[in-house]
Amino acid sequence: MTLSNPSLPSSATASGARRLATLGYVALALGAAAYWFNSPWQSPLLNLLAISICLMGIWPILRWLQRNDQAYPLLEVMLLTMVPFYAVPLLTEHEAVAAYSESVLIQAAGLVLLFQAACALGGKWGDGPVQLAPGGVWWADELIADGNLRFTSYTLMLTTAYLFVSTFTHLIPSELVGTLRAVFFGIGIISGFIQARLWGSGLLHRSQKTILVVNIVLQIVLANLGLLLVTGLIILLLVLVGYFSTARRLPLAVCVIALPLFAVLHSGKHKMREIYWGENSHDLRVMEVPGFYQEWIGYGLESGIKITGKEDAAGHSSLFDRASLFQIVCYTMDTVPSRSPYLEGETYAYILPQVIPRFLWPSKPSPNDSVKILSVKLGMLTEEGAETTSIGYGLIAESYANFGYYGSAVLALLLGFAARKIARSTAACSTLSIGGIFRILCLAWALNSETTLAVWLSSLYQACIAIVVPLLAYRSLVGEK
Numbered sequence: 001m002t003l004s005n006p007s008l009p010s011s012a013t014a015s016g017a018r019r020l021a022t023l024g025y026v027a028l029a030l031g032a033a034a035y036w037f038n039s040p041w042q043s044p045l046l047n048l049l050a051i052s053i054c055l056m057g058i059w060p061i062l063r064w065l066q067r068n069d070q071a072y073p074l075l076e077v078m079l080l081t082m083v084p085f086y087a088v089p090l091l092t093e094h095e096a097v098a099a100y101s102e103s104v105l106i107q108a109a110g111l112v113l114l115f116q117a118a119c120a121l122g123g124k125w126g127d128g129p130v131q132l133a134p135g136g137v138w139w140a141d142e143l144i145a146d147g148n149l150r151f152t153s154y155t156l157m158l159t160t161a162y163l164f165v166s167t168f169t170h171l172i173p174s175e176l177v178g179t180l181r182a183v184f185f186g187i188g189i190i191s192g193f194i195q196a197r198l199w200g201s202g203l204l205h206r207s208q209k210t211i212l213v214v215n216i217v218l219q220i221v222l223a224n225l226g227l228l229l230v231t232g233l234i235i236l237l238l239v240l241v242g243y244f245s246t247a248r249r250l251p252l253a254v255c256v257i258a259l260p261l262f263a264v265l266h267s268g269k270h271k272m273r274e275i276y277w278g279e280n281s282h283d284l285r286v287m288e289v290p291g292f293y294q295e296w297i298g299y300g301l302e303s304g305i306k307i308t309g310k311e312d313a314a315g316h317s318s319l320f321d322r323a324s325l326f327q328i329v330c331y332t333m334d335t336v337p338s339r340s341p342y343l344e345g346e347t348y349a350y351i352l353p354q355v356i357p358r359f360l361w362p363s364k365p366s367p368n369d370s371v372k373i374l375s376v377k378l379g380m381l382t383e384e385g386a387e388t389t390s391i392g393y394g395l396i397a398e399s400y401a402n403f404g405y406y407g408s409a410v411l412a413l414l415l416g417f418a419a420r421k422i423a424r425s426t427a428a429c430s431t432l433s434i435g436g437i438f439r440i441l442c443l444a445w446a447l448n449s450e451t452t453l454a455v456w457l458s459s460l461y462q463a464c465i466a467i468v469v470p471l472l473a474y475r476s477l478v479g480e481k
Helices: 011-038 044-066 074-080 082-091 102-125 146-168 174-200 206-226 229-247 252-276 286-305 309-323 325-335 369-377 383-388 394-425 434-446 453-478
Strands: none
Touching: 011 044, 044 074, 044 082, 044 102, 074 082, 074 102, 074 394, 074 434, 082 102, 082 325, 102 325, 102 394, 146 174, 146 206, 174 206, 174 229, 174 434, 174 453, 206 229, 206 286, 229 252, 229 434, 252 286, 325 394, 369 383, 369 394, 369 453, 394 434, 394 453, 434 453
16 A cells, blocks of 8 residues: 555554544534533523534544545644634633623634634535546656655654754855755655654554654754744644544554643743843753753743732733634734724735745745734734734634635635645645645645734745755656656
């Protein structure tokens, strides 16, 4: 069995997937019932909306498991990420969410549910049969043969080496930093994802498993040194999804260790930023890394146990405000259009310029300007503050700020259609074909829910170019088909 064009799954794998799906349905039903009878909210409508957001986020991935789908779960993963970002803050009645009136909470929950429903409808629109035999189209042809996929353990080690050099030395010229970062990030996530799928298929030896684990841990450790957890979290989640997509079971030991650790780091990062960002910032040395993480974990555990004093409470609240996309939706709906007019596509105007290379248009606008516009126009930051502080808005809040309910529904419909169409049309692609690479990158980007559309699309576009162009050059040099 190859990874790109799998044969029908074994009865054991299919049966295990169905059992896991059944367990998920039971857990989902029990969880919904428990929440309904113990909800902190008094409004039955708000409770119903909160449960519905969870159902719409989790049900599709369970259905994907139940039917043992051979296409990548692009739409399903996109919907699943909405649970921690939108449902959990509402379900737990965090103070950042509870500060809003019941009417605002109901409107925000309804908008999230509308977005999910439109995504699912778009997925139905883009649905079609999965063709497991290659169709002979150019983007399905392998750039490197699937039989050579084990070479990705070496490219994974190469990515780790690059991260080490770029983190602890100044050997890389400043003008190449951005380009090489994009290239190696793409190489790293694709290599890790492929290795995880090989592991899930039972095709990795023990030594190769050790190489995978060591390199993924090192990459996460190095990526987190900048106190931005999103890159390390994407690396971890993509490896978990890669393993899950072939093994059809969760690596419970990894989840039990890694996810709580990320939660602790998340709780402590605001204190670390106060210390290590700004005037006190300096380049870490290799020997300082253990102490750096020891300090970070200590602050995270302290923050998780208790919040002492008004200053700590404010810092914790501010941290959650930026982590909770549901709170951002509440703020946006409470602000637009009552205190700030609709943007009418102003942030989307930054999408098309990103297609033009910067050497042809040196002064082209940055996609990050879309984030600055949202921050200033919605009154969350001043123009000066927007230059140094970035807030994760997410696609739902951005679409509503531009065009209201209609904007969110249309964007979700298009995203759902595109995700399902890409998943179905690339099911027959070789893993390291243009289509195969594109679907892996789309899966990685489906895990990134905090960006604006301009940033999301431009970074995906840059990653595709950074990965596909070198592979095309390699094939032209060696003549491999």
